Amino acid sequence: MNYPNRITKQSKNTLYGNRGMNLEHELNETNNYYLVNDIAVIYKKPTPITITKVDYPSRVEAVIKEAYFKVPSTTDYNGIYKGRYIDFEAKETKSKSFPLANIHKHQIEHLEKIVKHGGISFLIVRFTLKNTTFLLETTKLIEYIKNNDKKSIPYEYFEENGYIIKDKFNPRIDYLSIVDKIMEG
Numbered sequence: 515m516n517y518p519n520r521i522t523k524q525s526k527n528t529l530y531g532n533r534g535m536n537l538e539h540e541l542n543e544t545n546n547y548y549l550v551n552d553i554a555v556i557y558k559k560p561t562p563i564t565i566t567k568v569d570y571p572s573r574v575e576a577v578i579k580e581a582y583f584k585v586p587s588t589t590d591y592n593g594i595y596k597g598r599y600i601d602f603e604a605k606e607t608k609s610k611s612f613p614l615a616n617i618h619k620h621q622i623e624h625l626e627k628i629v630k631h632g633g634i635s636f637l638i639v640r641f642t643l644k645n646t647t648f649l650l651e652t653t654k655l656i657e658y659i660k661n662n663d664k665k666s667i668p669y670e671y672f673e674e675n676g677y678i679i680k681d682k683f684n685p686r687i688d689y690l691s692i693v694d695k696i697m698e699g
Contacts, residue, residue, distance in 0.1 A: 537606045537640045537647070540686045541591065547685040548595075554690060556593030556600055588624040589635075595690060598697065599633035601625065602689075606640045611666035614659070622659070625652040634693060638679065641669060648676035649692045 538558070548554040567580035589603040603625065605616050617637070628635035629652050637655055640647040654675040658667055677692045 537604055537638070537687075538590070541604055541638070541689075544685040544687045544689070545591070545593075548690065554593060554595035554600070556591055556595065558591055559589065589621055595634075595693060596697065599628065599631075600693065601628045601633055601635045602638055604638045604640075606642055608642050609666065610641075610643060611668045612639050612641075612672070613666045615665065622652075622655065626656060629653060634696060636696075638687070638689060639672065639676075641672075644669065647679040647681070647687060648672040649679055649689055650676040651696065 542558060545554075545556045545558070548556060565578055565580075567578075569577045569579050571577075589601055591604065592599070592601040594600065601624070603617060603621055605612070607613065607616065625635040625637075635652040637650045637652070638647060639650060650672060655667075658671060658675075677695070679687050679689055679692060682688050
């Protein structure tokens, strides 16, 4: 419904296409803060797609009607910080645990290769029910997968093996303060 001054009332329909967008938006703002303040250069990777059908009612109103993924995407973010390569995946969950179905095997293998070659890789997981965000190093993710046959990682595992990322004003999700601890050993 449209109101005066272009204010609109949102419908109650749940849109699932933007799940995780709050975390992604905050990470993008954080990464912009890091870039503007010359702290790090970390970007969201674009999803590689091939467009096969476009509707052109006019040049400025072109609409992609059909596309497919070129190759499976690796992870969400990568860049460089203090001379070290950084690569990570970001996920939000409304569950009390992190479903392993939320991260694909090829993504886990990619994160593992980053560590093998001297980079720093991890997951950032936000548990929306608890309003808590964690950084979990890839080594701890792999350790859990190898030693458990469960389909999800319990919240308690993140508490015991991950790092809580406290919300701040700027940067919003200061995950590099945790990366500093990881780099120190």
